[in-house]
Amino acid sequence: MTKHRMKHSSTKVRRHHRGLWISLVVVVILLVVGLIGAGNYFFQVAEVRSHKAFIHNGALKRSDPLYEQDKWFKEQPKQTWRQTTPDHLKLVANYLPATKATNKTVVIAHGFGGDKEKMSAYGTMFHRMGYNVLIPDDRAAGQSQGKYIGYGWLDRKDYLRWLKMVVNKNGQNSQIVMFGVSMGGATTMMVSGEHDVPKQVKAYVEDCGYTTVEDEINYQAKAMYNLPSWPLVPVVSAISQLRAGYNYREASAVKAVAHNRRPIMFIHGSKDKFVPTKMVYTLYHAANEPKQLWVVKGAGHAASFSKNPHVYQVRITKFLDRYIK
Incomplete structure (x- = not known):
């Protein structure tokens, strides 16, 4: 083979390799862009304040076991409590004093996509138990300001301020x-x-x-979209860190209960398909004494109260009566 032909052949090989590398780089860029786009979409679904189609937030039907409790609490004249967070969000809460003056107060936290109104039946339950009742709207919920849902992690500091407000107002x-x-x-x-x-x-x-926000998002990626957690969930978590100020791994209830030294009761439905029942066992084992676990047979997600309202109230009352006098 002549030198000219060898040089020509070598040039063709180099061009071929260069073309492959360019194609590979283009594919990688497209994958990264697509992944970031998907991450932003799922961040919007998971954390940005908006209507969540997969969350049922309709009014309770008359046939619902909690209908009367829900209706009663909503009809009561309530005080409005307010706080302003260090990041300048105005938060709102409803406060209903007990019928008989007491130093006992419950602070109730609502669920994802909900607000204080959705916790009315629970408010009635505790009011019947003789408690003052404070139910806040989380940041990015109800009447409270905020763009990003905190999954409990951002909210924990807000609730600390609500708890301290109870002490300041009630003694x-x-x-x-x-x-x-x-x-x-x-x-x-x-x-x-x-x-x-x-x-x-x-x-x-x-x-x-749930155990951690990461665990719950991983579970929902599979349950709702049939998607693997990697690499999508780490990307969404990174976006959350940049935009909302926290990542999914640090938002851990498991680590929190391991630091807690006060009595805690865990309740979970045995047929929970939204926050899988197995999570409560991890949480219970991580917690310190005194603690109590009640898995409600046949109850789905957030349905333990409606499964048997009387038993639910009795079980909670018996637990709290050991520590609240």
């Missing part, structure tokens, strides 16, 4: 319980792990909260 001898359902359950647990919880907080009750 140093206050006895406070924090209670939450679903995301509100996770919020309750995340609050429990903070070092500056007021001493007046005597116990926590959480219903169907």
